[in-house]
Amino acid sequence: MDKEVFLTAAKKFGTPLYLYDLKEIEKRFEMVENTLLGVNHKVFFAFKANSNPYLVDFLRALGLGADVVSLNEYKLALSVGFRTSEIVVNGNGKTTDELKTYAESKVGCINVDSLEEIRRFPNLSARIAIRINPNVDAKTHPHISTGLKKNKFGVDIQTASRMIRNLPSNLKLVGLHCHIGSQITNISPFMDAFRSLKDFIEEENLNLEFINIGGGWGIDYEHNGKGLNVRNYREKVVPMLRNFGVPVHLELGRFIIGPAGYLVTQVKEVKTTALKNFVVVDASMSDLIRPSLYNAYHHIKFLSNDSQIVADVVGRLCESGDILAKDRKISKPKTGDLGVVYDVGAYGYTMSSNYNLSLRPPEVAFDGEKLKLIRRRETLEDVVRLCKYPEN
Numbered sequence: 310m311d312k313e314v315f316l317t318a319a320k321k322f323g324t325p326l327y328l329y330d331l332k333e334i335e336k337r338f339e340m341v342e343n344t345l346l347g348v349n350h351k352v353f354f355a356f357k358a359n360s361n362p363y364l365v366d367f368l369r370a371l372g373l374g375a376d377v378v379s380l381n382e383y384k385l386a387l388s389v390g391f392r393t394s395e396i397v398v399n400g401n402g403k404t405t406d407e408l409k410t411y412a413e414s415k416v417g418c419i420n421v422d423s424l425e426e427i428r429r430f431p432n433l434s435a436r437i438a439i440r441i442n443p444n445v446d447a448k449t450h451p452h453i454s455t456g457l458k459k460n461k462f463g464v465d466i467q468t469a470s471r472m473i474r475n476l477p478s479n480l481k482l483v484g485l486h487c488h489i490g491s492q493i494t495n496i497s498p499f500m501d502a503f504r505s506l507k508d509f510i511e512e513e514n515l516n517l518e519f520i521n522i523g524g525g526w527g528i529d530y531e532h533n534g535k536g537l538n539v540r541n542y543r544e545k546v547v548p549m550l551r552n553f554g555v556p557v558h559l560e561l562g563r564f565i566i567g568p569a570g571y572l573v574t575q576v577k578e579v580k581t582t583a584l585k586n587f588v589v590v591d592a593s594m595s596d597l598i599r600p601s602l603y604n605a606y607h608h609i610k611f612l613s614n615d616s617q618i619v620a621d622v623v624g625r626l627c628e629s630g631d632i633l634a635k636d637r638k639i640s641k642p643k644t645g646d647l648g649v650v651y652d653v654g655a656y657g658y659t660m661s662s663n664y665n666l667s668l669r670p671p672e673v674a675f676d677g678e679k680l681k682l683i684r685r686r687e688t689l690e691d692v693v694r695l696c697k698y699p700e701n
C-alpha cells in the first residue's frame with residue numbers, strides 16, 4: 310500500500326483507523342484458489358476474523374461462503390445476501406433455540422460439537438457434520454490451538470463413532486469437520502489431522518457429501534517469509550485432499566484478510582526513561598489486542614525518515630500490558646508522525662473493546678483508487694446509549 314494512501318486516509322478520517330486493501334483480499338483469495346487447483350472445493354470465510362458487513366459482502370461477491378459461530382454472525386450473513394445453503398455454522402454450546410433457527414432456515418451445514426448437542430437438538434431435520442478433534446498439536450499459540458484432546462472443541466473419534474451409531478433420524482450426517490487451530494505455518498499438523506480423518510472415514514465406512522477441513526492457514530506476520538508455504542501445501546497436502554474423493558470445504562479467515570488490513574495510528578509522545586524508549590501512539594490494546602493477548606508480533610512502520618531507535622510502541626491505556634510492539638527497532642518518529650501496524654485485517658477490529666472507554670476506530674476500504682468509509686468511528690453516545698433504561 311502506498312504511503313500516500315495512509316496519509317490521505319488519516320487526514321480524511323482521523324486516527325486510529327483500520328484500512329483494508331480490497332485488491333489484496335482478491336489477490337489472496339486467488340492464491341488460495343490456485344493452491345487448491347484440481348481439488349473440488351469451496352472456501353467459506355470465517356466471520357470471526359472480520360465481520361464488517363461491507364467486507365463480508367465483498368467476499369460473498371468473490372464467491373466465498375460464510376462460516377459463522379454465533380446467531381448474530383448468522384443473521385449478518387443472511388442480511389448481506391448469503392444464501393442459507395452457503396453458510397456453515399460452527400461453535401460449541403449451541404442452544405436448542407439457536408439450533409432450531411438454523412434447522413428451520415435449512416442452513417447448509419451445522420458442525421455439531423458434542424454428543425450433548427445432538428441430545429438437545431430439536432426434532433427438526435438438519436444437515437450436520439461432526440467436529441472431530443484429532444488430538445493433533447498445531448504448534449501454534451495455545452490460545453488458538455483447538456485440535457488437542459484437552460481443547461474444548463469437537464469430539465474424539467470414539468465419541469464420534471457413538472454419535473454416528475446413535476444419530477436421530479432427523480439428522481443427516483453430510484460431512485466431517487476438523488479445525489485444529491489458527492496461524493499454522495507448518496504443514497505437518499494438517500497432514501496428521503487429515504490422515505486421521507481419512508482413516509476414520511474408512512473405518513466407519515462413511516458415505517459423505519464433503520469433508521470440512523476448517524481454516525488455520527498461517528500468515529507471515531514477521532515479514533521474514535515464514536508464513537504457510539502454499540507451494541509446500543500444494544505439493545504435500547493437496548494430494549491428500551484429492552484422496553478424500555469428495556469435495557473439500559475450507560473455513561479460512563486470517564489467510565484471506567489478515568495481510569489486507571492496516572491500523573493507522575499517530576504518535577502522541579516519544580518518551581525516554583533511564584531504561585527504555587517508548588513511542589506512545591493513539592492506537593492501543595482496545596483497538597488491537599493480539600500483542601497483549603497472545604504476545605503476537607505485528608510489523609510496525611513509522612512514516613518518518615529519522616535514525617533508528619529501539620523502543621516499545623505502546624498505547625495510552627491505563628494498563629502496562631497495553632503494548633503494540635516490544636523492544637522494536639524502528640525509525641525514530643516525532644510527535645504527530647503516522648505509524649502503520651501491518652497484518653491486522655483478521656482478529657483486529659472484531660476483538661476490539663471499549664476498555665478505558667476507548668471508542669472503536671473507523672474502518673475504511675481502499676479499492677485501488679478511492680477510499681470508502683465502511684464503519685464510522687464510535688462515539689461516546691453510542692456506548693452510553695446502552696446504559697439508559699427509560700422504562701426503569
Ligand SMILES: Cc1ncc(COP(=O)(O)O)c(C=O)c1O
Pocket residue numbers: 355357358376399400455488490491492523524525526560561562563564655
Ligand atoms: C471452526 C473454525 N473455523 C475456521 C476458523 C478460521 O481460522 P483462520 O482464521 O485461522 O483461518 C476458526 C478460527 O479459529 C475456527 O475456530
